[in-house]
Amino acid sequence: MPIDSYRYLDFASRQIIKAWVEREARGHRAIPWTPMARPLAQATVALVSTAGVARLDDAPFDEEGERRNPWWGDPTFRLIPQQTTEREVGLHHLHIDRRFGATDLDVVLPMRRLRELAGEGVVGRAADTHYSLMGYQLRPEVLERETAPAIAREMRARGVDAAALVPA
DSSP, X not given: OOOOTTTTSOHHHHHHHHHHHHHHHHSOXXXXXXXXXXXXXXXXXEEEEOBOEEETTSOXXXXXXXXXXXXXXXXXXXXXXXXXXXXXXXXXXXXXXXXXXXXXXXXXXXXXXXXXXXXXXXXXXXXXXXXEEBOOOSSTHHIIIIIHHHHHHHHHHTTOOEEEEEOO
């Protein structure tokens, strides 16, 4: 079933966003690069999912705020412990088909696959904690200024060497 990522937008906003996405796709910006401090096979790796994964014992992402204002997305993030399973989470994202991640959390936060890679020696080890946020941020200023630096501080404090982005 296809997902209509623009379903909560009025006609004018839908056209503006589609044009903006096309323009961004054409304008390649330089990606900042930081070389790894140690080989991947010795690194602690964390995952960052944009699927809006939140543990049931944590606050859900604010979907109602996004429904009221489709230009806004909840810029907060959630910590997801390594051993978390599908039964312990909810997915809070209006722009993805949540059924897949609800059935198999590895679709949106592949913690079991990361543990397999650690077991095979591809990565040093899976981090004890992973991170999730709500993708589809049309106004990413808060995400860039506050959320991403806060996630980076958390990772640094927890000894994470590398992060893999898992886009939803």
